[in-house]
Amino acid sequence: MLAAERRDFLLARLHTDGKLVAKEIAAELGVAEDSIRRDLRELAAAGLCQRVYGGALPVSPAVADYAARTTVATSSKDRVAAAAAALIRPGSTVLLDGGTTALAVTAALPADLHATVVTHSPTVAAALVTHAAVDVYVLGGRLFKHSAVTCGAAAAEAAQRISADLFLLGVTGVHHEAGLTTGDADEAAMKRTLAGRAADTYVLASSEKIGAASPFTVLTPDAVSGVITDAPADHPVLRALRTAGVAIIPA
Numbered sequence: 001m002l003a004a005e006r007r008d009f010l011l012a013r014l015h016t017d018g019k020l021v022a023k024e025i026a027a028e029l030g031v032a033e034d035s036i037r038r039d040l041r042e043l044a045a046a047g048l049c050q051r052v053y054g055g056a057l058p059v060s061p062a063v064a065d066y067a068a069r070t071t072v073a074t075s076s077k078d079r080v081a082a083a084a085a086a087l088i089r090p091g092s093t094v095l096l097d098g099g100t101t102a103l104a105v106t107a108a109l110p111a112d113l114h115a116t117v118v119t120h121s122p123t124v125a126a127a128l129v130t131h132a133a134v135d136v137y138v139l140g141g142r143l144f145k146h147s148a149v150t151c152g153a154a155a156a157e158a159a160q161r162i163s164a165d166l167f168l169l170g171v172t173g174v175h176h177e178a179g180l181t182t183g184d185a186d187e188a189a190m191k192r193t194l195a196g197r198a199a200d201t202y203v204l205a206s207s208e209k210i211g212a213a214s215p216f217t218v219l220t221p222d223a224v225s226g227v228i229t230d231a232p233a234d235h236p237v238l239r240a241l242r243t244a245g246v247a248i249i250p251a
Contacts, residue, residue, distance in 0.1 A: 001029065007039050014049055014058060018211045018236065021055040050213040052178050060172040060181075060212035074104075076206035079230040081105040083251035084168050084204055087228075090114050092165040095194050096124055098149030099170035101204040103127055109134070118162050120150045120190065137162075144187055151190040159193050167198035169219075173212040174205045174227060176240035181214040188216040200225040202249065207231040210238065221246045 001009070006029065014020050022040065026033040040056045043049045049056040081104035088094055091114055096102050098121030106127040113134060119125050120139040128136045141155025169191060173181040180203060182188050195201045201224045210231040221227070226247035231238060238248055 001031075003035075003039065006031070006035070007043060010036075010039055010043065010056075011048060014056065019055060019057050020049070023054065025055075050173070050178075050215070052213060057173075057175060057178060057213040058211060060183075060214050061208050076208065076230050077101045077104045077204075078108070079251040080204050080206050080228050081108045083228050083249055084202065085109050087166060087168075087202060087249075088113065088115055089165070092116070093118065093163070095119070095159075095162065095164045095167040095198050097121070097168055097170040097191065097194065097204070098124060098147050099204075101206060102168060102170050105168060105204070106131075118164060120155050120159070120194070121148060122150075123148050144184065146184065147187060149187065149190070151186045155190060156193045159190075159197055162197045164198040165200070167194050167201040168204055169195060169201050169224065170204050171218055172209060172214045174203060174210050174221070174229070174237065174241075175213050176221060176237055176244060176246075178213040178217070179220045180218045180224070182216055182218055183214045185216045188218045191218045195219060195223070203227045203229075205229040205231070210235055 022033055022036045026036045040051055044051045050059045080101055084105050085108035093116040096117050096119045102124050106124055116135045117128055118137045125136050125138045128134050139150055139155045139158045141150035142152040144151050171180045171182050203224055205227050207230050210229055221241055226249050228249045228251055230251040242248055
């Protein structure tokens with residue numbers, strides 16, 4: 001089998017199985033494991049997979065730039081947003097992450113909701129202008145344009161002064177082994193900081209993020225109160241998360 005044919009085989013298997021284990025694939029094809037690892041490095045460099053220890057996982061489409069993500073899985077995000085909005089109690093203080101699913105949450109909130117929302121997303125804050133009874137606080141800092149959120153030392157310091165009831169966390173990948181991941185190290189750190197300021201953290205996970213992975217870990221799945229998703233209940237990743245004791249909130 002030529003190298004190009006082998007890489008096509010790997011992509012097809014990744015699509016079918018949702019993961020690749022280098023040792024198993026090498027034995028199946030009768031080639032050296034180093035050859036498979038080299039193939040995976042090339043596929044990852046082309047943005048076609050996310051390498052993890054021992055193999056690879058699907059790359060998340062949510063690592064695209066903000067404008068591109070506004071057109072990805074919009075109905076799925078709306079379902080997740082509606083389920084997330086239902087968790088927000090009147091009078092509560094909510095940390096709302098940035099991203100397109102978090103923006104969809106603002107549209108799903110009841111028009112008469114009385115609550116306090118703290119966010120590091122200017123777009124989320126602007127979307128809440130029409131919610132007259134929602135007090136909005138914006139965490140300032142360096143604007144990370146890829147996700148249209150602030151991060152860095154100033155934003156993290158401001159977050160330390162907040163104590164919230166709930167954090168609605170956006171990630172680009174959810175996997176029982178790779179964890180909750182995103183595409184930027186500073187953004188991952190900011191998300192961890194926000195999670196540390198809330199009594200409960202729930203993950204906003206539209207179906208395309210389940211089983212996918214990105215380079216930087218935000219949290220392990222057991223560190224959150226639950227994962228809100230519209231992915232099928234029998235998805236193998238969701239089954240593994242339930243087995244590990246992670247609550248799955250259907251959307």
